[in-house]
Amino acid sequence: MTVSELPARARVVEVGPRDGLQNQPKTLPTAVKAEFIRLLADAGVADIEATSFAHPERIPQLADAEALLDLLDPVPAVRVSAVVPNMRGLERALACGVSRVGVLTAASETFNRKNINMDVRGSIDAIRSIVAGAAEHGVSARGYISTAWVCPYEGAIDAARVAGLAEELLGIGVDEVSIGDTIGAATPQGVEATLTALLVSCPVERLAVHFHDTYGLAIANAYQALRMGVATFDSSAGGLGGCPYAPGAMGNVATEDLLYLFDRLGVETGVRLGGVRRASEYMARQLGRTLPSRVLATAAGIEPQDR
Amino acid sequence: MTVSELPARARVVEVGPRDGLQNQPKTLPTAVKAEFIRLLADAGVADIEATSFAHPERIPQLADAEALLDLLDPVPAVRVSAVVPNMRGLERALACGVSRVGVLTAASETFNRKNINMDVRGSIDAIRSIVAGAAEHGVSARGYISTAWVCPYEGAIDAARVAGLAEELLGIGVDEVSIGDTIGAATPQGVEATLTALLVSCPVERLAVHFHDTYGLAIANAYQALRMGVATFDSSAGGLGGCPYAPGAMGNVATEDLLYLFDRLGVETGVRLGGVRRASEYMARQLGRTLPSRVLATAAGIEPQDR
Numbered sequence A, B: 001m002t003v004s005e006l007p008a009r010a011r012v013v014e015v016g017p018r019d020g021l022q023n024q025p026k027t028l029p030t031a032v033k034a035e036f037i038r039l040l041a042d043a044g045v046a047d048i049e050a051t052s053f054a055h056p057e058r059i060p061q062l063a064d065a066e067a068l069l070d071l072l073d074p075v076p077a078v079r080v081s082a083v084v085p086n087m088r089g090l091e092r093a094l095a096c097g098v099s100r101v102g103v104l105t106a107a108s109e110t111f112n113r114k115n116i117n118m119d120v121r122g123s124i125d126a127i128r129s130i131v132a133g134a135a136e137h138g139v140s141a142r143g144y145i146s147t148a149w150v151c152p153y154e155g156a157i158d159a160a161r162v163a164g165l166a167e168e169l170l171g172i173g174v175d176e177v178s179i180g181d182t183i184g185a186a187t188p189q190g191v192e193a194t195l196t197a198l199l200v201s202c203p204v205e206r207l208a209v210h211f212h213d214t215y216g217l218a219i220a221n222a223y224q225a226l227r228m229g230v231a232t233f234d235s236s237a238g239g240l241g242g243c244p245y246a247p248g249a250m251g252n253v254a255t256e257d258l259l260y261l262f263d264r265l266g267v268e269t270g271v272r273l274g275g276v277r278r279a280s281e282y283m284a285r286q287l288g289r290t291l292p293s294r295v296l297a298t299a300a301g302i303e304p305q306d307r
Helices: A018-021 A032-042 A066-072 A087-095 A109-116 A120-136 A157-170 A190-201 A218-227 A255-265 A273-287 B015-019 B031-044 B065-071 B087-095 B108-115 B120-136 B159-172 B186-201 B218-227 B255-265 B273-287
Strands: A010-015 A047-052 A079-083 A098-107 A138-148 A177-181 A207-211 A232-235 B011-015 B049-054 B079-083 B098-105 B139-146 B176-181 B209-213 B232-236
Touching: A010 A018, A010 A255, A010 B015, A018 A047, A032 A047, A032 A066, A032 A120, A032 A138, A032 A273, A066 A087, A066 A232, A087 A120, A098 A109, A098 A120, A098 A157, A098 B011, A109 A120, A109 A138, A109 B159, A120 A138, A120 A157, A120 B108, A138 B108, A138 B159, A138 B273, A157 A177, A157 A190, A157 B049, A177 A190, A177 A232, A177 B139, A190 A218, A207 B065, A218 B218, A232 A255, A232 B079, A232 B186, A255 A273, B015 B031, B015 B049, B031 B065, B049 B065, B065 B087, B079 B186, B098 B108, B108 B120, B108 B139, B120 B139, B139 B159, B159 B176, B159 B186, B176 B186, B186 B255, B209 B218, B218 B255, B232 B255, B255 B273
Parallel strands: A010 A047, A010 A232, A047 A079, A079 A098, A098 A138, A138 A177, A177 A207, A207 A232, B011 B049, B011 B232, B049 B079, B079 B098, B098 B139, B139 B176, B176 B209, B209 B232
Antiparallel strands: none
8 A cells, every 4th residue: 555646745724614604593602702713723733714704684694704804813824815895895804904805706607696696706805805805915715616526506517617617716916716516416436536627737735625424424535635646625513514505505514524534534623633633522512413523433532542 | 427336225324322332422212212223213224233242341321231221112114233342241142042243353453452351352252152152053153353444553454364354254253244334433444455455365245344434534434335236334323433442433324314325316215314314303302413414414404416
């Protein structure tokens, strides 16, 4: 067995505080969100997407973005980002001193309209303005392409369309494009096809993958991406998540499950699984429900002896 | 994207009634087990492992093996099997008219002693007697190799050891060897390594894989096996399961999750996912708990539109 084909290191982008919490029926106190982020930072997570500057009426669960960022103590090793859907959002984010923003589009017109109320072309125009405005303040941007494999409204998505969008976003100046399986319906074969198309024009170090675990395929998809050299993975602690505009979508792939995979494969992340478990256990108590992570659920956290 | 590398058809061996129920703290009424098996047969599952003829004191949950088999109506399209640990078990199984038996060994000495109270050599000798005795009555045998990747006591298992055992079992006359990741700690890379070793001497059509989903890796492992041509997969409805002699082990990979993967990849099974869900929902009610299958848990069973 050779492990030479896999990246030696992978980076986890924790999106639980934003993607995980934006769909919770319960809106949590700002202090709870801040504690969640603090626990994640303690676990060694170096990239945390903390919130979204969407209109408060659109995502009321994240309406406290300013107050939350104000509560966070800067940790030098941790990069905190926030999603910014438009120029008004960028102004709010810049006023809070964020150093990184996330910008959104989708591979499906129908989903994009439902998710951010713009057609794809409109969202690209918005991203161009946001990225330019952010750059003026030394703020970096990460692009998201939602429904990159399957759209709940339009069905299967063409890989070439995703590749074209990613190339366009990189041209606009985002430093990373996160390719999203919003409803968790991608297969490892689909991941292979879409990444093959993406890698023709996008450098692998500019690509991240963003899997949801609705049907249990997320870890298989992550492994497929890892085999193809992708080393940046979005996840949420405990598998928190879902999407209000994607019926049937469950949470992001659980950070713990991803870390377990990487650990068993000898891929370094610098993140401590036990620390992420503590963050998830805290959130499970706050939300009053069990989180879907398999590793979190495993009784007594017994680990196989060979690692 | 090419699908030519994957088998066109896969076979699911439902082990929920045996592997799934042998570890439940609650012993279910025989009629409930019979109804579970009836629902699985209705769903189109063609291979069902119904019970074990282990000593009733060893697995009290399955002490009603005779009564259960007596309750089952023969369904021509369904092959019902039972695990047989020794000659006494074979006598009991033959008296019930079973047409197929499962025989057990492990790749780890320590696990084998704890699981079936024999060293590996002793279990091979027992299997030789059982398979010969079964053959005299026209009864086929399936072999299991437990802890084929990781043993909870001994750690990582050498692939060559597993390949040697599988070859020996096939030489003894089992028609299929099920390679088991008893504690769910195999990775897709480990699956690749062990199957590569196995395929040197074992025909792929004689191999089955048996994954547990303790850490969320089962579907990734199944996909790896499928890519290598393996087309027989053990699973349990809803992900029922666990192993009393493997601390930390959770259930088998859920039949629903496996079927969803196969369906999305265009691999035919002849099994209806909705029917398996009904069997799992019935068992969840009987056990009074949520079963771990992702697909079962997905709200409203919304399926992506492209399949």
